[in-house]
Amino acid sequence: MEEQYEYRERNVEKDTSKEFRFGEGRISGIASLMLGVLSLLAVLAYLYPSYLTTTELRKVYDAEQLQVVLKYGMYFSLLLGGLTFLLNKGRYKAVGVCGIGLTLVAFALGGYSVPVGPVEPKALSLGVDWLILAFLGSVIVFVTLEKLFPRYRDQLIMRPEWGTDMFYFCFNHLAISAILLFANYHTSHFSWAVSTSIQEMIRSIPIWGQVVLIVLCADFVLYWEHRLYHEVNALWPIHAVHHSVEHMDWLAGSRGHFVQVFSERAMVMIPLYLLGPDQVALNIYVTFAALQAILIHSNLSIPFGPLKFVLVTPQFHHWHHSSEKPAIDTNYSAHTVLFDAMFNTMHMPGKHWPAEFGTTVRLPRSVIGHLFYPITANLKRFKINKR
Numbered sequence: 603m604e605e606q607y608e609y610r611e612r613n614v615e616k617d618t619s620k621e622f623r624f625g626e627g628r629i630s631g632i633a634s635l636m637l638g639v640l641s642l643l644a645v646l647a648y649l650y651p652s653y654l655t656t657t658e659l660r661k662v663y664d665a666e667q668l669q670v671v672l673k674y675g676m677y678f679s680l681l682l683g684g685l686t687f688l689l690n691k692g693r694y695k696a697v698g699v700c701g702i703g704l705t706l707v708a709f710a711l712g713g714y715s716v717p718v719g720p721v722e723p724k725a726l727s728l729g730v731d732w733l734i735l736a737f738l739g740s741v742i743v744f745v746t747l748e749k750l751f752p753r754y755r756d757q758l759i760m761r762p763e764w765g766t767d768m769f770y771f772c773f774n775h776l777a778i779s780a781i782l783l784f785a786n787y788h789t790s791h792f793s794w795a796v797s798t799s800i801q802e803m804i805r806s807i808p809i810w811g812q813v814v815l816i817v818l819c820a821d822f823v824l825y826w827e828h829r830l831y832h833e834v835n836a837l838w839p840i841h842a843v844h845h846s847v848e849h850m851d852w853l854a855g856s857r858g859h860f861v862q863v864f865s866e867r868a869m870v871m872i873p874l875y876l877l878g879p880d881q882v883a884l885n886i887y888v889t890f891a892a893l894q895a896i897l898i899h900s901n902l903s904i905p906f907g908p909l910k911f912v913l914v915t916p917q918f919h920h921w922h923h924s925s926e927k928p929a930i931d932t933n934y935s936a937h938t939v940l941f942d943a944m945f946n947t948m949h950m951p952g953k954h955w956p957a958e959f960g961t962t963v964r965l966p967r968s969v970i971g972h973l974f975y976p977i978t979a980n981l982k983r984f985k986i987n988k989r
């Protein structure tokens with residue numbers, strides 16, 4: 603019985619040895635290294651834009667204006683690397699040196715003055731530009747929010763398995779053109795269902811009305827896709843990778859088996875393609891969906907007021923990631939709470955938040971283990987069934 607379930611407060615232990623404090627040269631070291639890596643990647647993207655930038659994204663930003671950002675990034679990397687050397691007495695000196703070293707390589711390759719010209723589009727490229735912009739945006743917006751309004755104040759930014767999720771973050775962004783190529787190919791099979799008269803009618807609705815319509819249609823598809831991943835035994839091990847994360851924050855949502863990442867994008871593209879909305883409405887939806895996906899995994903406790911009865915919030919999706927009994931196979935929606943309410947799969951026990959995250963059967967902890975988990979778990983299931 604759900605009413606009898608005893609909710610507990612999540613216990614996050616404070617680890618002062620790993621905590622970053624101002625003045626110790628650790629924050630500056632990490633920042634210098636981060637900017638060094640990003641600067642080098644950016645310079646490479648300016649040198650080889652056909653191979654390292656995203657056709658769709660190039661239309662949105664001004665490459666020359668971003669060189670100004672790159673310039674400041676490079677100088678700050680050098681400055682912060684120097685600061686680390688002055689402040690830190692331990693091994694973070696080396697981190698600062700690496701940051702400076704990478705930035706100097708970026709300078710040697712042409713720095714922020716690589717000429718920007720027309721780009722010959724390639725069918726497949728690596729989304730280095732998308733990775734850099736999404737990383738900067740996420741760190742500036744969400745890490746700041748997590749520090750200002752944390753749900754668990756003692757949870758560190760570099761919490762356990764941080765590196766694993768950073769790998770997934772990089773993979774998902776670098777693979778963007780492959781994901782879009784696959785999703786477009788998949789949707790092309792639905793051309794028979796396109797109705798120009800319906801599409802014209804949809805485009806005659808005001809933009810915000812179109813956005814609401816897209817959100818609802820996308821949410822319906824995502825709800826059922828997500829529910830199948832949970833309730834079809836053979837599919838669950840693919841999605842279990844996303845659920846194997848045991849600490850929720852801005853980075854946690856990146857974890858996901860590539861089959862899920864590709865299939866989710868391909869499925870959600872079908873309603874968008876069939877509706878044929880105005881490009882502006884589509885852009886608003888894509889931005890909203892991307893921000894909400896990070897937000898709902900974040901270590902954030904912002905009071906959403908009455909909005910929490912309409913939209914999927916961190917509390918709602920944190921419950922979806924809980925391994926506690928009453929929360930198993932609930933809260934499937936991605937955007938609004940509508941379909942969970944409608945199909946009776948909602949779990950929002952008032953002010954309570956989960957105490958435990960993860961899967962009831964623990965997954966392998968490595969990326970390679972995750973990659974093969976759908977095969978190993980299904981083989982195991984098959985053997986048990988045969989007995």
Ligand SMILES: [Zn+2]
Pocket residue numbers: 828832841845922
């Ligand atoms: Zn799920």
Ligand SMILES: [Zn+2]
Pocket residue numbers: 844855899919923
């Ligand atoms: Zn999630």
